[in-house]
Amino acid sequence: MTPPDAAWENAILAAGLFAVDPAGLGGVSLRASAGPVRDRWLALLRGVLPPETPLRRVPCHVEDSRLLGGLDLPATLQAGRPVVERGILAEADGGVVVLAMAERLSPHMAGRLAGVLDHGTVRLERDGFARTLPANVGMVALDEGADEDEATPEALLDRFAFHIDLGGIAAGATAQSEIPADDIAAARDLLPWVAASDDVLDALCGTAQALGIASIRAPLLALRAACAAAALAGRDEVIEDDATLAARLVFSSRATAMPPAEPPQPPAPEPEPPAECPPDDSPQSENRPLDDVILEAVRAAIPDHLLERLQAEAASRTKSASGRGGAEQSAKTHGRPAGVRRATPAPGLRLNLIETLRAAAPWQKLRRRDGDTDPSRIRVMRDDFRITRLKQRSRTTTIFVVDASGSSASERLAEAKGAVELLLADCYVRRDEVALLAFRGKDAELLLPPTRSLVRAKRSLAGLPGGGGTPLAAGIDAAAALADAIRRRGGTPALVILTDGRANIARGGAAGRAAAEADALDAARSIRGASFKALVIDTSARPEPAARRLADAMAAPYLPLPRADAGAISRSIRAAQAPSLRP
Known part of the structure; x- marks a missing residue:
């Protein structure tokens, strides 16, 4: 198993690389319960991000209108025309979004977040308007799941470069060296000029295949991490150390197969060199293929019994609705909010007043009668009524x-x-x-x-x-x-x-x-x-x-x-x- 000191050092390295390229690396899945270790890592990340970088926190059951954006109700009623309000993702453009209790994200919400990571934009088509807003963000998913069936949705994990587990790290083991914020700022400026050779990409792809990693995103994320590592070291070209570090951080938590280690081969007898030619002791004579070096580094970083646990978690995540309380189903009178729908108010249904007013607001100018100029009077039609949809888990x-x-x-x-x-x-x-x-x-x-x-x-x-x-x-x-x-x-x-x-x-x-x-x-x-x-x-x-x-x-x-x-x-x-x- 990875020692706690080494695990915390890896967590620091992942935070530094993520701070260099948040949108390019997608995100970080941080599996840990609330406590000083997780707070220490989040404080470390905030400390290395440039001061102007937006940092927003997303609650678990946030509404779509607040997350993605929608109609600004007070401004719309005052102006008499639709006024668009930016959501949390658009507000965090160029920065980082922290997802609270990511293990409880619904598939619907995970799909929306995955779409934002893929396209870097938020597309709004609702309440009588259509807008496209930039949202190039990186995400930090706080995963507090205690069981294998409580985990960040796979749609997001596949798009996150780093999967960090802080569960085995004690609070006293977090006093490690940190990355200076000035180095992060310099690496961000250098990152667009960093290049990687085809050999590096081939080695990363070959390593991912040898470890049983099927997703094509994994080697691409590892390549972005290698470029970030080179930029952080002040280089404009990815070298072996950068690729090895990136593969160790990105692949070790994704491995589903352990390639057998090659048995050591006895050295072949070499003829005695001539007296006038001394033996070559330079490191180049012992060079090995790059993919072998990367694979060995990743194999050494995989903790004991991790493969069995990952396979069990993958099996549990393929279920349509996992959970200790049974399948999720619709409810009328109680449960957690799960969006809104158009419906006529009736006994047992919960009227969503804000969404009803938001649906009616764009049409107030057309609904006013001649001579009626009172902006405080809102005319609501039958089609404007919105009902809160509720979900609950059956036992x-x-x-x-x-x-x-x-x-x-x-x-x-x-x-x-x-x-x-x-x-x-x-x-x-x-x-x-x-x-x-x-x-x-x-x-x-x-x-x-x-x-x-x-x-x-x-x-x-x-x-x-x-x-x-x-x-x-x-x-x-x-x-x-x-x-x-x-x-x-x-x-x-x-x-x-x-x-x-x-x-x-x-x-x-x-x-x-x-x-x-x-x-x-x-x-x-x-x-x-x-x-x-x-x-x-x-x-x-x-x-x-x-x-x-x-x-x-x-x-x-x-x-x-x-x-x-x-x-x-x-x-x-x-x-x-x-x-x-x-x-």
Whole structure:
């Protein structure tokens, strides 16, 4: 793992390069909780930026009109014509924007910010006017996410040159040398004249490919960082040290593959040089290809176990709506603001007075009657009304469906009980609700309705008996009915089915393996038709084809488990559940 002193030194270097070329480097993702270490880095950045550089802070739930710009309502009402007000991004043109709580940015807002980074402009087309305002900015995303599924949106991370994690740095380890502000100002003046050879670009691209970095933006950002490093050193040409530093800062947090280190080759025997020609001890005789030097530097900078964590975070970011509280959905009376829409006021809808007046303001001159010159009277029409849109996260309810029949109880029920108990505790930590449903004999029984009480869940699980037939279809039908009821109440259900898949009791209660398996597959297809998230855990001693067919019928991931203890089963289920079940 990178030592804290080295990590803080890298953070200082990234701040210096970003201060030289904020718009060219896109931004910095600063993952750290609020505290002295993060404040120290932000103060360092403010200290090295030129005094005239705009620096603006963007709240997490800022409105579009304040972020991008819009109609200046008081000026418009006074002038009787649309007057455009610049937003935060346009105000920060040529400077830096600090995004607070970036891990909570919505995909909609992340897309707008990504568009500004790509084009360097803000395009306004609303309230009866169209404007294009310059917005060449760099961004600092303050990421306070505590879990892997809480992170700055990928659309912004891909456009940021530096991803800095200050989590392992103590406050006492931040007393390092700083970069003089005069050097930053001189580097800014020199930057337009810095050039890089084709060999540098080829080496950066080759290194990115070797590290499994698919985005083309990464080597381009590394090239901009190398030019900034050369300018900061007072050079007008990128050299090996500049490219190595840039690759280490840009690539080490993006790597998804670790190329194997080449084994050392024994030196080939060299003939004795003639007496009149002394051996050449200059460094040029030991020169290596530039891409090898850069790759070795980046490999040394990648912390231990970082690749596994990055791959897990990438998997969690591909989900349409991650989060511990379930999927995000519209709400009428409560939730967080998510924009406005045109609508007629009605009970249960929240009128947005400011946006309503902003929609009506451009048309006041046309709506005034003859002889009416009172500018304080505002005429609002039905089409002007704007309603605040609200969003809220639904609560996730994990439904554990446990096979307590004789075939399962004789082999795996004890291990399954222990695994479910560990998973129940995991759901409790995520503030999810849990439900427990068991099937045995001829029917299924809801042992625990949806609850957040861990004590009740453990008590119900401990009293679960085993033995009897396997009414698998009845268990799946009961789980589907419970999931449907949860969805109707606005929740997000997720099913975890632990069974060996060997059904022998049909829906009507009659014994017969063929009919029971047909009913079970029919019930599984109903899960697929209802689009419920599900996971099938094969609890037999060896992979059971019947459980595989069941998972295929409901389009659910299939996880066969060898004989193991409860802890091993729980770890396997959590690994499969994380990218599959969370909505």
